[in-house]
Amino acid sequence: MNLYGRDGECVELEQWIGDQHCQMVAILGMGGVGKTALVAFVAARMKHVFEFVFWRSLQNALPLEHFLKQCIQFVSDQQRLELPKEVDAQISILIHYLRNHRCLLVLDNFESVLQAGQRAGQYREGYAAYGKLLQRVGEAQQQSCLLLTSREKPKEVAHLEGKKSPVRSLHLSGLQREAGQHMLQDKGLFGSEEQWLALVERYSGNPLALQVVSEPIQEVFEGNIAQFLQEQAIAFGDINDLLDQQFHRLSEQEREIMYWLAIEREATSLEGLRENLVYPMSIGTQLEALASLRRRSLIETRGTAQFQFTLQPAIMEYVTTSLFQRASREFDTESPEVWVNFALSKAQAKDYVRESQVRLLLAPVAQRLLARLGKEGIEQKVRDMLTKQRRVHAQLPGYLVGNILNLLT
Ligand SMILES: Nc1ncnc2c1ncn2[C@@H]1O[C@H](COP(=O)(O)OP(=O)(O)OP(=O)(O)O)[C@@H](O)[C@H]1O
Ligand SMILES: [Mg+2]
Structure with missing residues (x-):
């Protein structure tokens, strides 16, 4: 897959994770903005730096014990199969491995364990221990990196992050006009530079939104961006509004x-x-x-x-x-x-x-x-x-x- 318009972000992440040995990095931004795509790209580029790369999505709200069990098995090379009962003790074991081996752990869709619609950063019932994991991985002396993507910033990240701290966060905004246009180059859309700009801006440069909307532009307006912009007055709030329209079609x-x-x-x-x-x-x-x-x-x-x-x-x-x-x-x-x-x-x-x-x-x-x-x-x-x-x-x-x-x- 091609990653458009993220050169700056890639360089920054490689510096943080590689040269500066950051222990925890959060990639934040709205749904569909390209967090997973960016992390997948960077993880692939940096895999030679790490002994182990372990990736899990929390989209199905994976309980922490399951995550810890799978992760410890993996980074211990299947040596550590039995774990103590207490979560704290399990996290200690994980940190032991993060100290002795350079590992990259990716937690994708971290917002799935946070409460929706609540004050940002609170955990869903039964998932508060993920906060402990972040806290301890961020603070412990160790040589690995936990990279997470989330639509909301977990409060542990907010507490620990800083320019000199080994904990950082990167807020991802939408693509610029040129990158958006590149991404959609084979979708059969046409328009002037201003019209492309207006299209990309209308969807805040959100790659998922742009991909989804390119189909009705092509089908209903025969690819004519100007005409689409004229007739489609609805403002873009978030991806759900757009999906609502598409779902009905x-x-x-x-x-x-x-x-x-x-x-x-x-x-x-x-x-x-x-x-x-x-x-x-x-x-x-x-x-x-x-x-x-x-x-x-x-x-x-x-x-x-x-x-x-x-x-x-x-x-x-x-x-x-x-x-x-x-x-x-x-x-x-x-x-x-x-x-x-x-x-x-x-x-x-x-x-x-x-x-x-x-x-x-x-x-x-x-x-x-x-x-x-x-x-x-x-x-x-x-x-x-x-x-x-x-x-x-x-x-x-x-x-x-x-x-x-x-x-x-
Ligand atoms: N820079 C980019 N260049 C090309 N395609 C991209 C880019 N960023 C994202 N995409 C594409 O846009 C879609 C949405 O991106 P992605 O899945 O990374 O979003 P996300 O921020 O992880 O969303 P969510 O919060 O829902 O997990 C994917 O199909 C992805 O391949
Ligand atoms: Mg994602």
Whole structure:
């Protein structure tokens, strides 16, 4: 992948991490601005400096104990498999290895363990120990580096950082006009330099937003930036506004795939997606929908031998929210489509995937319904819903029963 317009940031990071031996570096910025892309680029360039490079995404809110276990196994070359019970003692063991070996640890999407919508930098319930990890890795005498990306600054970083401190943060803003234009060079857009500037500025130079918006410019305005700018008056707040517009343009099949990718949480094969469907889709239709979603920059492909599909973190979050809002809205209506067609949590999923399905999908739905209907209200609605469905269907369709059982337990 080409990284446009980040030369300055790359040089700065290489100095901090390489020459100045910074112990903790936070890359901060809004969703889609390019934090992961930058870190992946720098980590690849600097991998010869380190004995071990360990990368984990916290997008599924990986519990700290799991992270520590996997990380210690890796940096100890599988020597250290048994760990003490207390988190503090586990962190001490990790620091022992960070002192003796030069390691690069990357924690991507750190905001997933921070509380959304709260005073910046507070931890989600059950995740406060991540703060301890940052504190201790930042303060201890050691030769490794913890590099994290986050949409919000963790408070430990704010406390420890400084020009002379081994803890730093880099705020990433959007791309400049030239870099944005370069990135979109093969998307078939055209316009004067001023029009390109206006386009890049309208989306604050956000690479994800620019990629996503380039498709409707091409499809609806035949690539004419000026015309798009004239007709599209809506201001860009954040990536969600843009995704809202794009989501409405999707076909039924495309939306269905997006929802399933949000449920799956991890990269999924064509086969895996097909197995989920309540009403089968022909392979042709499915491939067409996937190709169209790729054109719209809404999905990413992974893997070489067998293609796997997944969603960008910002898009995953948007689709997850959209799904749980729909589920709570449709719960007491005549046609609870989402409840029939999608599993809000999958019994067959890996443990930590199922945990995140519950945490990010099922629990928010349950909370909403509880607030709106109360426990008895929910039970009454469930009885009504099942009676109604039984009248129409010989057998209760799709995921309805499974979802309801999961909701009630
Ligand atoms: N400088 C760049 N040049 C080219 N493409 C870029 C650049 N920065 C980001 N991108 C692309 O833009 C998209 C979003 O970038 P990225 O995933 O790095 O965002 P992010 O800041 O990590 O977002 P999130 O907070 O949601 O994790 C990706 O498809 C990425 O490849
Ligand atoms: Mg990212």
